Amino acid sequence: MTPEDTGKAYDTITHLWTRPEFNQKNGITAYQKALSFLADTPSQEPDTVPSEALNKGEAPKDEPKKRGYALDIGCGCTNRFVPIVESAGLTYEGIDVSKEMLAIATAQLPAHTFYCADVCTFTIPKHYSFISAWDSFWHIPLTQQEPSLKKLVNHLSDEGVLLFSCGGTDESGQHTNEVMGPEVYYASLGLHRYLEILMEAGGFIRHVEFDQHPELHTIIIVQKKQSKNKAE
Structure with a gap:
């Protein structure tokens, strides 16, 4: 099955x-x-506090942390991760291959950015x-998982x-089933291969968990290493 086929299945x-x-x-936990692994990045330096506030002797107000952008792959229609992402100071964007899923998501959050595309x-x-891909990465064709994973790490900011x-x-493998109704594709490279790819791509493994044991549902959290030029 192609990602487009998967999108049409989810449309139904x-x-x-x-x-x-x-x-x-x-997925909230x-x-x-x-998100707890993100470094704190203040939204403004002390010397950018408005001068009128200083003249009045007012203490600077606490501003929300500004940490850049977040991309939710296979975001679906619930928007349940948006509040927690935005509370971390990130601007949320979503991408999904299902047009109907995105129609529901955008109706609820019309001001947000959503992409209808195959990642x-x-x-x-x-x-x-x-970048997050909750219960969606396994729908990527087996042959495309390694390059897609490398692309995601490559598009992370430092840290x-x-x-x-x-x-x-x-081991790696792929199959389809009709548990949800329509035929849907699933694939895995195998846990060890995922970790190898992530480390080869410059990631530091922060967390691995079989969170629904004995099911093989697995969480991986990786942080991109800081480039040498910025570290020096």
Whole structure:
């Protein structure tokens, strides 16, 4: 199956995420952990405090941290990760291959940026402080997973954080099933290969967890190393 086929499959099952019984807390703990690794970046230096405030003897107000942009891959329609991402001082953007999922997401948040595209061929427009792919990366074709993962790390800012969930299998493999209704594709490179790729791409592994054991649902958090020029 192609990513476009996966998108069409998800177009037919948006009701699974909009029904009242959907678990809106799914993934929240993983996002909190991943975002905790971001370095603090104050939104303004002390010398940029408005002069009128200083003249009045007022203490500078606490400003929210400004940490750049976040890209949510396979963002779906719930927008449940938007508040936690924005509370970390990030500007949220989402991408999904399902037109119907994005139609629901954009109706709820019309001022936000959403891209309807296949992340494998999508030209990522900027560097991001945070990139996430919650329960979506495994839909990427097996042959495209390694280059896609490298592309994501490459588009992290220095010390940026990548969070994604995957099938933590011992070996690589792929299959389809119809558990949700339509046929949907899944693939995994195997946990060890994911970690090898991430480290080869310049990432530092911060966290690995089989969070739904004995299921092979696996969380990986990686932080991009600071470039040598900036570190010196």
